[in-house]
Amino acid sequence: MTNRTISAYLITFLLTFGSTASGMTFFQASDQSDPLLTLGGKSIDKDELIYLLSKGNNSEPGTPGMSREEYEENLDLFINYKLKVREAEAQGLDQSEEFLREFESFRENLKAPFLIRNSLEEGELRKAYARMQEIVRASHILLQFPANASTEDSLIVLRMALKIEDEIKNGGNINELAVKYSDDPSVQANQGDLGYFTALQMIQPFEDAAFSLQPGEVSDPVLTDFGYHIINVKDRQPNPGxxxxxxxxxxxxxxxxxxxxxxxxxxxxxxxxxxxxxxxxxxxxxxxxxxxxxxxxxxxxxxxxxxxxxxxxxxxxxxxxxxxxxxxxxxxxxxxxxxxxxxxxxVDSFESMEESIRSRILRDSRSTMIQSQVMAIQKSRYNFDENEENVAKLKSELSATSKNDFAQVMNEKDLARDQLFSLQGKSYVAQDLADFMNVQEIPLATKEGIFDAWYEKFAASVLNEAEEADLEANNKDYRMLLKEYRDGILLFSLMNEQVWQKGLMDSVAQKAYFQENIQKYQWKERVDAYIVKVLDMSQVDAARKLLQETTLSDDLISTFEKSYESSNSLAYQTEAGNLEYAEHPVLSKADINSTYQEIEANGHLHLVILGEKTSAGPKKFEETRGLVIRDYQEYLDKSLVESLRKKYPIKINPKAKEETFVALNQ
Incomplete structure (x- = not known):
């Protein structure tokens, strides 16, 4: 079941399910921290009811708030809902493997919008879409680094890029200079002219530089993974889509x-x-x-x-x-x-392009940039303090090892207790890193060695855990949403087991319920009838010829319907069966003792043929099984609530109850 399904079910449940019942007592509040109510000694805060009812309230601003009667009804439904969650917990459903797996899946989805990364990703998405409203035409010169370039090699390339930049700014033609200097493999074909492009079609540093320039402007050297670029923007136009x-x-x-x-x-x-x-x-x-x-x-x-x-x-x-x-x-x-x-x-709307833009952003260098920004914010927020001396030592001692040998070499060199960093006052040492590596299946490595990659991954994991713990402890919206989904899963499990599936599958109990409540399943007086609603009055005479002076039978119905379905399928609408006539919109106007008659109803002429009449009496189980199942499930639900109200004493805090009502009407 999806997140959306459970959420929708929970709101529907609060508005439609449950039985009003007595058996509640009241206690006096001692201070503002007192709960709204207790169920079997377990406290429930008023914020939970406010959250759920406010979430389901879609009224327009300025409309009247919730009435006392509505509030009392919703409070009662809320109590029934929490009683079922309480019972699910008592049965250990919150400890089942199925629940834990499903809840963890929901948690992963629910936390995403609240995380630092999400807000940064959202910013990049919006920035990319804003840039997509324009197209840029640019030429460039690429100066690549030689293989295994040293720092001095990089500086030589940079000085060359600066020289070319000055030459262009002093009147040089970038396309001619591109043919002379550029290392771009396509330069002989395009003379450095890249044509028009928009966001997410170039690597990020190049795109950032190009979109910061106006037509005619030349960039400073722009460093990318390919080398240094000199960029000259030729034109900018609205994106034609x-x-x-x-x-x-x-x-x-x-x-x-x-x-x-x-x-x-x-x-x-x-x-x-x-x-x-x-x-x-x-x-x-x-x-x-x-x-x-x-x-x-x-x-x-x-x-x-x-x-x-x-x-x-x-x-x-x-x-x-x-x-x-x-x-x-x-x-x-x-x-x-x-x-x-x-x-x-x-250009498509942001909403229709959002997932496509997100996918492309997460595949390019922006993803690494976002991750770096996330870690920087997390480190600042959660007091990350790196032991730079120890980290440098560990890197020197352990980078040459493999993942499999990491722990052994660390212990041989007596490095296990060396501190890596502290976070929120807790110290993390090299042994923690080794333990983390031991449970990870994906191998990692960098040009510098194994330590850098695993240390970065470990720090990111610890910081993410700190953010999630902080989220659950201090973000009320997230905490309430998480609780809503947790309780929703438990509620669904209990109801599915004790109400829905039981009511659907237990045919013996269904029939017993049917017999005990047979008075609910009674036919009123009925008559065999065939009703032809005339939609095309030009066809009424043809219908009369077939239906007048006849007796109602299956052959008559079959003959008539075949006649008009093949020639004029839109001329009539028909209804046939053994129908209750007292409240029927057409038959209620009919003479039940007349075989053929024509009746005006709801602006249409109806040709009616009547047959045998049937006296009022009980329905057969097969005739009303669907309704019986629905009623039996409602009976099981009501019985469950009544038993839970006896099992878990309910105490309501009058002061918190009134505060909740006021909060809902603000």
Missing amino acids: QVRVSHILVRIDENAPNGEDLAKRKVADIYTEIQKESTVWEDIVKNYSEDPSSSQKGGILPWFSVGSMIPEFEMAAFSLTEIGEVSPPIQTRYGYHILRLEDKKP
């Missing part, structure tokens, strides 16, 4: 001496043919396009946005403005294309 085009491709035969001329002549002839009014685009595509993946589908390509296609193709596609507009031939590295615009749409 997405486009869908179909195309015709004519490839260039590079093995033919005049391959390009032949392709150019062929695409020109195709373009001329397309201009004729009699031409069918799909036929031209099928006959002439050399793109095997799209030629049999009218040349249709998937939707794409800026930065998804090669620049020449993309610019031609986005330059088309009218649906059905065809571009002149354009050349790309694949050959010559003719494009037709099929559709356009703006």
Whole structure:
């Protein structure tokens, strides 16, 4: 069952389930910390009732608050709900393996929105989506580091990048300089021009720099995993969204001496043919396009946005403005294309793109950045104090070991008790790190050695535990939500076992309940009837011919329905059966002793044929089994509540009760 299901069930339960019962006593409050009530000696705070009822209250501002009568009813339902949770705990359902597994799963989902990481991720999501409203065109020069670069090598590359930056700012052409200096493998094809792009299409440091520049501005050297970049923004425009085009491709035969001329002549002839009014685009595509993946589908390509296609193709596609507009031939590295615009749409809403943006952010360097920020905030908040001297020593002594040998080497060098850090006054030592590594199955390593990776992972784990403990102890909203779901699982388990499944599966008990309450399952006077509601008055005479001067029978019904279903299925609506007539909207107006009659009801003419009458009397169990099961389950629920009210004495604090009522009406 999903989180949403239990939450919805719990609110529904509070509003609809439970039985009003007596057996409650009252005690006087001694101070404000007294509970709202106790059930069998277990205290329940007023905040829990306020939270649940406020969560279910969707009234508009300015509307009247909860009445006394509504409050008393909801308090009574709340008590019934808490009694069932109390009983589930008494039965040990909160210690079952199934409960613990399910609750832990819910806890993982529930805590996510409250964690520091979530707010940082949300900020990155919003920033990325805001950037997606624009497209940027930029050129760049990339200067890569040599293999196994030293610090001096890095400084040499940086000085070169600064020199090129000055040259551009003094009037140099970045595209010409890119051909001369850039280590980007595509530079010979694009002269450093990257075309248009938007958020999440470049690595983060490059994107950050590009979106901080205005057209004509040149960046300082930007460090990425590829090296240093000099970026020159050429243009910024509103994002045109997405486009869908179909195309015709004519490839260039590079093995033919005049391959390009032949392709150019062929695409020109195709373009001329397309201009004729009699031409069918799909036929031209099928006959002439050399793109095997799209030629049999009218040349249709998937939707794409800026930065998804090669620049020449993309610019031609986005330059088309009218649906059905065809571009002149354009050349790309694949050959010559003719494009037709099929559709356009703006940038999707944030809500529809949120999960896609999140997935992309968590796959790039932003994820590492977010994790670093999370740890920095956690360290500050929870008084993380690293023993830098010991950490440096442990790194030096243990980095060369493997995960399997880590504990042994640590003990041989007598390092187990060396402190790594303290957190909220608690000290963590090397042995704690070794224990942590021992229960982890995923191997980790870094260029520097094993210690760095495992120490970082261990510190992050300890900090996360501290944040979660702080969340549960000090965040009231989270604590209430967690309790709601915990109690919801217990409530569902108890009700499923003692009410729902028992009421559904125990056929012997169902029949016994049916016999004991037979007076609830009685037919009123009935009559066999066939009612034809005329929807098309032009067809009324045809119906009359078939129904007048006849006797009600299965053959009559079958003949009539076959006659109109095949010729005019919307002319009539019919109802047939042994029907209670006293309160029926049509039969209540009928003469029960007349075989055929026509009755006006609810603005429609009804043709009615009546047969045998049936006296009032008890229903058969099979005729009302669904209703019996529902009633029996309600009986089981009521009986359960009554037994629990006897088992767990209820004491209500009048002062806290009144304070709760006031709080709910503020």
